[in-house]
Amino acid sequence: MSVFRTKSIEASMASAEDADHQLKRTLSALDLTVFGIGVIIGAGIFTLTGRAAKDYAGPSIALSFVVGAIVCGLAAVCYAEFASTVPISGSAYTFSYATLGELVAWIIGWDLLLELMLGASVVAQGWSQYFVTLLGQVGITWPDSIGPGSHFDLPAFLLIAALTLLIAKGIKESMRVNLVLVGVKLFIVLFVIFAGIQFINRDNWSPFIPPSQPGQAAEGLTTPLLQVITGMTPATYGVMGIMAGAAIVFFAYIGFDVVATTAEEAKNPQRDLPRGIIGSLVICTILYVAVTLVITGMQNYKEIDPKAALATAFTHVGKDGFATLISAGAVAGLTTVVMTLIIGATRVTFAMSRDHLIPASLGRTNPKTGTPVRLTLIIGTVVALIASLTPIGKLEEMVNIGTLTAFMLVSLAVPILRKRRPDLKRAFKVPGNPVVPWLSALACFYLVLNLSIETWIRFVVWMALGFLIYFTYSRHHSKLATGEEEEGSRGAPEVLSER
Numbered sequence: 001m002s003v004f005r006t007k008s009i010e011a012s013m014a015s016a017e018d019a020d021h022q023l024k025r026t027l028s029a030l031d032l033t034v035f036g037i038g039v040i041i042g043a044g045i046f047t048l049t050g051r052a053a054k055d056y057a058g059p060s061i062a063l064s065f066v067v068g069a070i071v072c073g074l075a076a077v078c079y080a081e082f083a084s085t086v087p088i089s090g091s092a093y094t095f096s097y098a099t100l101g102e103l104v105a106w107i108i109g110w111d112l113l114l115e116l117m118l119g120a121s122v123v124a125q126g127w128s129q130y131f132v133t134l135l136g137q138v139g140i141t142w143p144d145s146i147g148p149g150s151h152f153d154l155p156a157f158l159l160i161a162a163l164t165l166l167i168a169k170g171i172k173e174s175m176r177v178n179l180v181l182v183g184v185k186l187f188i189v190l191f192v193i194f195a196g197i198q199f200i201n202r203d204n205w206s207p208f209i210p211p212s213q214p215g216q217a218a219e220g221l222t223t224p225l226l227q228v229i230t231g232m233t234p235a236t237y238g239v240m241g242i243m244a245g246a247a248i249v250f251f252a253y254i255g256f257d258v259v260a261t262t263a264e265e266a267k268n269p270q271r272d273l274p275r276g277i278i279g280s281l282v283i284c285t286i287l288y289v290a291v292t293l294v295i296t297g298m299q300n301y302k303e304i305d306p307k308a309a310l311a312t313a314f315t316h317v318g319k320d321g322f323a324t325l326i327s328a329g330a331v332a333g334l335t336t337v338v339m340t341l342i343i344g345a346t347r348v349t350f351a352m353s354r355d356h357l358i359p360a361s362l363g364r365t366n367p368k369t370g371t372p373v374r375l376t377l378i379i380g381t382v383v384a385l386i387a388s389l390t391p392i393g394k395l396e397e398m399v400n401i402g403t404l405t406a407f408m409l410v411s412l413a414v415p416i417l418r419k420r421r422p423d424l425k426r427a428f429k430v431p432g433n434p435v436v437p438w439l440s441a442l443a444c445f446y447l448v449l450n451l452s453i454e455t456w457i458r459f460v461v462w463m464a465l466g467f468l469i470y471f472t473y474s475r476h477h478s479k480l481a482t483g484e485e486e487e488g489s490r491g492a493p494e495v496l497s498e499r
Helices: 009-015 029-040 043-085 092-097 100-138 154-169 171-197 225-230 238-252 257-261 269-298 309-316 319-354 373-389 393-420 435-449 455-476
Strands: none
Touching: 009 029, 029 171, 029 257, 029 269, 029 319, 043 092, 043 238, 043 257, 043 269, 043 309, 043 393, 043 435, 092 100, 092 319, 092 393, 100 154, 100 319, 100 373, 100 393, 100 455, 154 319, 154 373, 171 269, 171 309, 171 319, 225 435, 225 455, 257 269, 257 393, 269 309, 309 319, 319 373, 393 435, 393 455
8 A cells, every 4th residue: 555645636525415424614804814914913912022022133134023923925826725625624734645645645644733722831831821810900910830831721721712612613703703813812912013113212213123143052952954054154134134033933824724624614615714724824925024114113123122022112201001911912812812823723633534634423523513523622621731731832833844844745736736736726826836936835845943952852752653654554444545436436526616
């Protein structure tokens, strides 16, 4: 049995008609765009902005966000073509199964599981810190013994437990809560922009691109792999500082790919998925650049507090009362990120269970809720335990390496599917094929090389565990291995008809 056997597009489409593994189509273009904004605007805007400006690029961190958006945009158009052509739950996992083969699909699915579950855990811990801070600002003291950084982070656990139950109830109910929280988050971001404009001192933007300076060399396992390979001397500020900042703030955009995991729940996937993916990315880029310009204009980049750049910028200009409002916005903002990451994790594993790469019983949908309740509860429990019991720390980079690997393989898969299946109806096409997908893959590969050696070691260990599961269970139980025909695959349409 070849590990590179592929699942036909027709079989992928037919799998959506399996009564035991069928999701409800309830999401509109607005739902998908809000979903994307909900997961993109989160920890990045509240934490990364200050650190990247102070340590890497100064005021030109705004250009770093533009570079990051371009790299992310290249991957986004590749996702948009796949998601609209094969509107099936599973995102990059499903796309690669139809083009690069079962083993590569498993690798991508395993990578996405790493990204989404660990990402939700990390953000939940960040939410816990903001939540306890907010309580302190309104005069409520949370016990340190069950707070962030303790042996059991109770706020993080309770957050994930509540969101898991909400997600299990139904995708539309989750989107209603998400819409409200995203509205709160966007209000806070716009508040920072418009309230901060009046306090901008243009002298803080001069020089906009600070002169390049030698950077502090990393040592041991914290050394970026690219530095080991090339022997490059690290630098901060200047053009290299902008690029280094881009490598950091790129991860503020991670999340648009989660929109693709809900493809099977979109009412009109051919039209709405590209709008949701690209629209959320464009909106977030504009907001990111505006916020960075305001923050670096309000305060000299050398004085920015990397832990709470938005709040301390207003404290710096004598507006202490605004800090509480911003903290409340951070709590709402990070809530939506955790929720959408958990949804993404359940949808990827749902697709894998439907293909029998993991036990099919886990992914059966509840006829009342239209969601895989058992799988949702399992994923939520694991995320809650990781978030509440584990000091994540530098494991945040693990989220990045899993995401970038998935981006890279999806980009490479676009020209492959174009060549193998030119007959497929494509509601959206990547312009400049195959050059644009190749550029996307190269850009993602460059950013992966900027991650530390210790991150690569952990990634190799994670992948070794994944290969063990695949070769001992998944390879022998998958539908392609057993020859089980997808329900309705005979005569199935190549793409869903537009509604």
